[in-house]
Amino acid sequence: MAYYRHQLPQLSDSIFITDGGLETVMLFQQGWDLPDFAAFTLMDRPLGTEALHNYFNTYGTLAKTYGMGLVLESPTWRASADWGSRQGYDAARLADVNRRAIALLQLTQTTYDSPHTPIVISGCIGPRGDGYSPNDLMDAETAEQYHQAQINAFQNTAADLVSAITMTYPEEAIGITRAASKVQMPVVISFTVETDGKLPNGTSLKEAIRIVDTATDSAPAYYMINCAHPIHFDRAILNQGPWVERIRGIRANASMMSHAELDEAETLDDGNPQDLGERFYLLRRQLPHLNVLGGCCGTDHRHIEAICKTCSPVLAE
Template identity: 55%
Template sequence: MSSATAKYRHALPLFDGGTFLTDGGLETSLIFHQGVDLPHFASFVLLDSEDGRAKLRAYHEDYLAIAKARGTGFVLDSATWRANADWGALLGYDAAALRRVNHVAIAELERLRAKWERPSTPCVISGAIGPRGDGYKAGKMDAAEAEAYHAPQIAAFADSAADMVSAFTLTNIDEAIGIARAAKALGMPCVVSFTVETDGRLVTGRSLREAIETVDRETGAYPIYYMINCAHPTHFEGALEAGEAWVKRIHGVRANASAKSHQELDESETLDAGDPVDLGARYRALRKSFPTMRVLGGCCGTDHRHVAAICEACLPPVALSA
């Protein structure tokens, strides 16, 4: 594949105003709602079978239908959160196999975009990157190690139709710096998304402010924006300060359905889907205080019902045709 096939890489519509939706908790939806076995929480293994690819397409189409009905944009994130070297090795994927599966993931999103995109619903394709280790624990890499580790996956996305890359559930500031530097070296627009504990801080104890300001300082503010994911709004809303420059760099939220801590969720054998209506109301309050937050979706425990409730709470009513 060639980066020439990337539709929006050099002119992302995310900055043209309006709201963009994303999906919800892919892995938790597949495991708890559909009974799909995802070893090591890795959804990318589904890309190796037609049945698995069909499940991923059906999953995304539930959300794309909401975006089409509401006339919003959509960010299509690939099923590649675990598709990096260490997790791949646990699942029998070497470097060549990982490069192939990352390409397949983007090709699947190209097919969805061709089917669902409309002038009122631009669809941006994002290559999803996860942390090297557990998204609930502190990583130990320095920035140089992180840049070298994540570069192969970002290179695979650069040689595809991906418009950008998004690194989710990061707990380590140095890992975020390394990812942003690798993306910069490969010419890929980059989003960095941190997760926080119930006190609004990274698991390392460092604040969101420190995380965002440090990554910006060390990378020349390379990330196009930041997000918060895999935490409930009650965990981070108190850590945000209206009007602060660093908060204005946060353009997206993908919250958990549950207000439980990461440790509680890790130990739970059942899904806590929370209250979609309450989650929507919390998103509405966040948007009122922080209007730069225009990329909205969910994370663990959420599904299309939560994203629909977020739309209902945050977007104006849809005009009925005569």
């Protein structure tokens, strides 16, 4: 049973953290082989499930320590049909691994959830194409059809919502939103941006949100930005008008490098955790509606703890 599907606690004024960059932690720090960044395959490897469980519990501990809520994203960013087939998963196996990924997060939720630290479970949806360079763009109808199977797998689980992470163009986000609405699940859309603050297809954040909201009657619960450093998008959202209030979450990269530079990098750039935490503090000062704060590529528990130390209501008391 989903705890919060009918009333998402992150729609309040309370502050929530997320985990860091799951795939980069598992690949670069723990040494797991992750072809295509397909972290869901760890669910079917010896010790893989244990590694994921320990990873998510780390963030449960941080939430409890700093008195913050936590949004847990399932390790299913690549668990859709095209990417799954590349790892040898047919439709039935993909549906099963998506469901098991949610059940795994329930263990952390059961341990750490409390009135002061609500633990929200999100079924993570990734783009059909490359997360940095959109190609073979779909129209909204095709995107809805493609992503429906994965969202259907989340429907009868403990997932409180669906989050579409690293969206690169509006039409795919529209399709995912409609697919989630069909099964009456809340949905969050997270766009990624380039160093100019625009989506990889050249659309501005303002226009992308307008397009999705117009096409879906503002169905997304809120929007996020992920897989970019704050220096890449701060000017795009500061002092830009009421539309920015639709953005409630940020999952930032540790590195200041562009997507193209990150693609070419042979080692992990883990940036400066303290600097990242201070940048989140400044964003919160100017945009107090931002209340879902976390990491993406290159970040780990150090970066999230730095965010906790600058933004925690417990430390502010």
